[in-house]
Amino acid sequence: MELSGAQILVQSLIDEGVEYIFGYPGGAVLHLYDALFQQDEIKHILVRHEQGATHAADGYARATGKPGVVLVTSGPGATNAVTGIATAYLDSIPMVIISGQVSLPVIGSDAFQEVDMIGITRPCVKHNYLVKDVTKLAETIKKAFYVATTGRPGPVVVDVPKDITAPHIKVPYKYPKKVTIRSYNPVVTGHKGQIKKAVDLLLSAQKPIIYSGGGVILGEASKELTEFTNKLGYPITNTLMGLGAFPGTDKQFIGMLGMHGTYEANMAMHESDVIIAIGARFDDRVTGKLDLFCPYAKIIHIDIDPASISKTVKVDIPIVGDIKPVLEQMLELIKESNKKPDKKALELWWSQIGQWRAVNCLEYDRESPLIKPQYVIEQLYEVTKGDAYVTSDVGQHQMWAAQYYPFDKPRRWINSGGLGTMGFGMPAAIGVKLAFPDADVACVTGEASIQMCIQELSTAFQYKTPIKIINLNNRYMGMVRQWQEFSYESRYSHSYMDTIPEFVKLAEAYGHVGMRIEKPEEVRPALEAAFAMKDRTVFLDIMTDRTENVYPMIEAGKGHHDMKLRVAIGTSTDRELA
Amino acid sequence: MRHIISILMENESGALSRVAGLFSARGYNIESLTVAPTQDPSLSRMTLVTRGSEEIIEQITKQLNKLIDVVKLIDLAESFHIERELMMVKIKATGEMRDEIRSMADIFRGKIIDVTPTTYIVEMTGPSEKLDAFIAAIDPDSVIEAVRSGPTGISRGEKGLHL
Numbered sequence: 001m002e003l004s005g006a007q008i009l010v011q012s013l014i015d016e017g018v019e020y021i022f023g024y025p026g027g028a029v030l031h032l033y034d035a036l037f038q039q040d041e042i043k044h045i046l047v048r049h050e051q052g053a054t055h056a057a058d059g060y061a062r063a064t065g066k067p068g069v070v071l072v073t074s075g076p077g078a079t080n081a082v083t084g085i086a087t088a089y090l091d092s093i094p095m096v097i098i099s100g101q102v103s104l105p106v107i108g109s110d111a112f113q114e115v116d117m118i119g120i121t122r123p124c125v126k127h128n129y130l131v132k133d134v135t136k137l138a139e140t141i142k143k144a145f146y147v148a149t150t151g152r153p154g155p156v157v158v159d160v161p162k163d164i165t166a167p168h169i170k171v172p173y174k175y176p177k178k179v180t181i182r183s184y185n186p187v188v189t190g191h192k193g194q195i196k197k198a199v200d201l202l203l204s205a206q207k208p209i210i211y212s213g214g215g216v217i218l219g220e221a222s223k224e225l226t227e228f229t230n231k232l233g234y235p236i237t238n239t240l241m242g243l244g245a246f247p248g249t250d251k252q253f254i255g256m257l258g259m260h261g262t263y264e265a266n267m268a269m270h271e272s273d274v275i276i277a278i279g280a281r282f283d284d285r286v287t288g289k290l291d292l293f294c295p296y297a298k299i300i301h302i303d304i305d306p307a308s309i310s311k312t313v314k315v316d317i318p319i320v321g322d323i324k325p326v327l328e329q330m331l332e333l334i335k336e337s338n339k340k341p342d343k344k345a346l347e348l349w350w351s352q353i354g355q356w357r358a359v360n361c362l363e364y365d366r367e368s369p370l371i372k373p374q375y376v377i378e379q380l381y382e383v384t385k386g387d388a389y390v391t392s393d394v395g396q397h398q399m400w401a402a403q404y405y406p407f408d409k410p411r412r413w414i415n416s417g418g419l420g421t422m423g424f425g426m427p428a429a430i431g432v433k434l435a436f437p438d439a440d441v442a443c444v445t446g447e448a449s450i451q452m453c454i455q456e457l458s459t460a461f462q463y464k465t466p467i468k469i470i471n472l473n474n475r476y477m478g479m480v481r482q483w484q485e486f487s488y489e490s491r492y493s494h495s496y497m498d499t500i501p502e503f504v505k506l507a508e509a510y511g512h513v514g515m516r517i518e519k520p521e522e523v524r525p526a527l528e529a530a531f532a533m534k535d536r537t538v539f540l541d542i543m544t545d546r547t548e549n550v551y552p553m554i555e556a557g558k559g560h561h562d563m564k565l566r567v568a569i570g571t572s573t574d575r576e577l578a
Numbered sequence: 579m580r581h582i583i584s585i586l587m588e589n590e591s592g593a594l595s596r597v598a599g600l601f602s603a604r605g606y607n608i609e610s611l612t613v614a615p616t617q618d619p620s621l622s623r624m625t626l627v628t629r630g631s632e633e634i635i636e637q638i639t640k641q642l643n644k645l646i647d648v649v650k651l652i653d654l655a656e657s658f659h660i661e662r663e664l665m666m667v668k669i670k671a672t673g674e675m676r677d678e679i680r681s682m683a684d685i686f687r688g689k690i691i692d693v694t695p696t697t698y699i700v701e702m703t704g705p706s707e708k709l710d711a712f713i714a715a716i717d718p719d720s721v722i723e724a725v726r727s728g729p730t731g732i733s734r735g736e737k738g739l740h741l
Contacts, residue, residue: 122599
């Protein structure tokens with residue numbers, strides 16, 4: 001079969017099993033778009049800005065586990081995609097981004113819409129390829145998917161010059177079933193001796209804690225993690241990226257850890273004698289000040305990426321490998337071992353954790369006449385029966401969603417954890433909804449974040465992806481304002497916008513339903529009405545308490561044991577801010 | 579501590595910039611870097627001299643291994659190895675200085691590879707410290723220019739860095 005480069009690229013994606021491409025056409029990809037037009041196996045989702053394409057593909061990938069695919073043109077199309085590529089990179093999300101490039105003979109001549117995409121994306125991709133030979137195109141696409149989805153996943157850019165896709169140059173096409181790359185062999189099985197040592201240490205622990213992260217979700221190891229945790233009876237905390245890997249409503253779950261984690265999770269980390277970190281990377285938002293991090297603990301760390309091990313925190317027993325088989329092996333050894341977890345020590349440990357839990361660190365003012373953002377999330381949880389896909393943007397609302405919506409299943413909580421990209425949530429929700437048209441998909445956002453990719457409301461209308469946008473509108477960049485309150489003597493420098501659009505009208509202008517909610521008693525009925533509208537995107541503009549802060553909090557330079565708690569319920573409501 | 583990292587990598591365009599970019603992005607220090615294709619033209623061999631604590635060197639080797647184009651690497655400082663650097667120095671040489679520089683080059687096992695009525699070019703290989711010593715031994719005002727390749731290294735014994 002002889003095909004042009006454009007046809008080869010499209011056919012390769014079909015043969016790879018790609019369902020959706022998120023993209024935006026332009027000069028350098030016109031041949032490709034022409035080839036797309038002449039087939040009906042892959043659906044193309046036309047976004048309104050290339051950043052939206054990357055986030056939508058990313059949301060699709062996070063919800064399904066399948067790689068997200070993006071197609072953008074050269075120059076500005078490519079640079080607009082960079083934020084989304086970096087977002088996927090920081091959270092290890094498998095994506096393949098195809099960017100157009102100017103024709104090979106003019107590369108380097110500052111041609112129209114030319115930018116060095118390979119150079120620009122090098123530090124924020126797992127790998128990238130510039131295609132210089134049309135006969136290698138199919139193999140390059142296969143390699144891109146192979147690299148993106150294996151080992152520690154990540155985004156891979158394939159930069160395709162326009163002349164490579166020219167319709168008049170046809171070459172034989174065959175999509176390789178398999179590729180091998182001699183310089184790339186991700187480790188899968190863990191070292192047996194290390195696993196044995198880890199199990200011995202775990203079973204001799206007095207104050208153990210399981211600290212698991214997004215790697216468990218990426219590695220499809222939630223079932224194994226749950227069985228492992230239940231078998232041991234140890235407390236478990238999840239990172240922001242790991243929420244849902246272990247059921248959030250299980251009694252062994254002691255909440256998220258880190259900067260806005262629960263008091264009990266952070267105290268338990270601090271006091272523990274053995275930590276097993278599973279698919280987590282000791283991010284600075286998790287550890288707090290490194291010198292103060294877990295002073296009494298021996299640390300076991302399972303990760304597929306050797307570079308994640310002992311990067312910031314020195315660990316005692318490293319295990320490099322795919323989490324699922326490693327946990328299976330550990331579970332086997334635990335069952336075989338004649339050593340059992342120390343029941344007495346564990347009882348003491350749980351009673352200590354119970355005391356920390358009794359601090360009730362997530363309690364807030366339920367009597368307030370203003371809408372508390374936490375209340376909105378709790379109501380969202382109830383209305384969706386805890387079974388929605390929840391995407392978020394970045395800031396206070398993100399933390400509240402993470403704190404007050406316990407996720408029982410993996411891949412339900414979709415947020416930009418590593419890069420912290422405002423504008424992520426709504427396009428991501430569109431990607432999720434395309435993957436799961438029958439599921440409830442909510443985007444928890446704020447009036448600042450939502451405006452960073454607001455144009456994708458138009459995409460949501462065009463492709464009839466009925467998502468529910470929960471806009472916690474506090475008329476501030478809440479997290480910025482909170483830090484300014486705590487660390488800059490309430491000098492609210494540019495964390496407020498003088499004009500905020502009327503979101504109800506805006507939603508309506510884009511063809512959706514808009515609702516403005518101003519009183520606590522309106523929240524529940526509005527949410528119920530919104531989720532009952534199965535075929536409409538609904539924008540709920542919820543006017544929340546402007547003064548609310550995210551508690552508890554580890555402030556910069558402090559350790560897990562030194563959390564800032566809410567001083568007294570109700571004290572924040574009457575403060576004058578603006 | 580000083581480490582010499584020897585890297586076998588795909589001989590592809592952009593591979594060098596991936597290594598250089600990694601070092602600048604992560605704030606690692608590169609003292610010198612040399613690269614050339616090997617006897618297998620699909621592979622390049624790079625020798626990189628860097629300094630850092632054990633933890634940093636461990637991260638550097640892990641991060642380098644993570645690059646898709648890197649096939650294999652070793653830290654030569656971990657075992658017995660031989661290290662050589664090439665230097666060419668253009669020196670002002672007139673009158674009595676002509677003899678003096680010639681004998682100095684002899685002492686350091688250097689060779690004069692180019693002669694004009696007023697200059698010599700001295701070629702010298704050896705460990706970097708030897709080249710430093712030669713430069714220190716001659717009058718700094720007489721050096722017109724010096725060019726150094728940066729060290730390359732190879733491990734001793736039967737083991738080698740290959741596919």
